[in-house]
Amino acid sequence: MGAVMGTFSSLQTKQRRPSKDKIEDELEMTMVCHRPEGLEQLEAQTNFTKRELQVLYRGFKNECPSGVVNEETFKQIYAQFFPHGGESSLERDPCSHRLPLLLCLADASMYAHYLFHAFDTTQTGSVKFEDFVTALSILLRGTVHEKLRWTFNLYDINKDGYINKEEMMDIVKAIYDMMGKYTYPVLKEDTPRQHVDIFFQKMDKNKDGIVTLDEFLESCQEDDNIMRSLQLFENVM
Numbered sequence: 001m002g003a004v005m006g007t008f009s010s011l012q013t014k015q016r017r018p019s020k021d022k023i024e025d026e027l028e029m030t031m032v033c034h035r036p037e038g039l040e041q042l043e044a045q046t047n048f049t050k051r052e053l054q055v056l057y058r059g060f061k062n063e064c065p066s067g068v069v070n071e072e073t074f075k076q077i078y079a080q081f082f083p084h085g086g087e088s089s090l091e092r093d094p095c096s097h098r099l100p101l102l103l104c105l106a107d108a109s110m111y112a113h114y115l116f117h118a119f120d121t122t123q124t125g126s127v128k129f130e131d132f133v134t135a136l137s138i139l140l141r142g143t144v145h146e147k148l149r150w151t152f153n154l155y156d157i158n159k160d161g162y163i164n165k166e167e168m169m170d171i172v173k174a175i176y177d178m179m180g181k182y183t184y185p186v187l188k189e190d191t192p193r194q195h196v197d198i199f200f201q202k203m204d205k206n207k208d209g210i211v212t213l214d215e216f217l218e219s220c221q222e223d224d225n226i227m228r229s230l231q232l233f234e235n236v237m
Helices: 002-009 019-028 039-045 050-063 071-079 094-098 109-119 129-141 144-155 165-178 191-203 213-222 224-236
Strands: 068-070 126-128
Touching: 039 050, 039 129, 050 129, 068 071, 071 109, 109 129, 109 144, 109 165, 126 129, 129 144, 144 165, 144 213, 165 191, 191 213, 191 224, 213 224
Parallel strands: none
Antiparallel strands: 068 126
């Protein structure tokens, strides 16, 4: 996620701020509508240091002063990093006239919708700082197994513990809507469906029409092509 990475990239440059900022961070955490868990508890639950959590919290609070973010706000923040939903690449770059105009449009709203619900692990309709930093810890510093489990949860749109072909298609199409149309050469309209057909056939090992977590983990870890494709998620989170 672009906003996530932008916030996290500032960690290295803020490690030696004056100690009064530490006090300010702690005080600010008592002034929002939702107060996060203590930093010590979050430090134990994630792969971030207390100082890194303070920096992340400051960035989260700047975007979400109430301490929680709803889906519409999440989409607005995410759209800042994919801002060309209504602007063609021809308008941004006159040299791109070789590409069909309609194929130069990007839309991040649907992928942001799915990403929000993956962050919202309790399905309350809002994402708290704890939800945000827990997911970020997995995506940035988790093991391969942890990242794959998180990605499975992203694909499992209805949260029934399985991935069906329609769910996989919805996620893949959302990613292509956001990024695929900027590739060169331009991807064909049926490319997402072709990829889903190939991946689902490999993952659905017992051919029952659904992919379980075990099937997903096994397929991803034994197939380099699938693993490389899944790395696309790391570039858009």
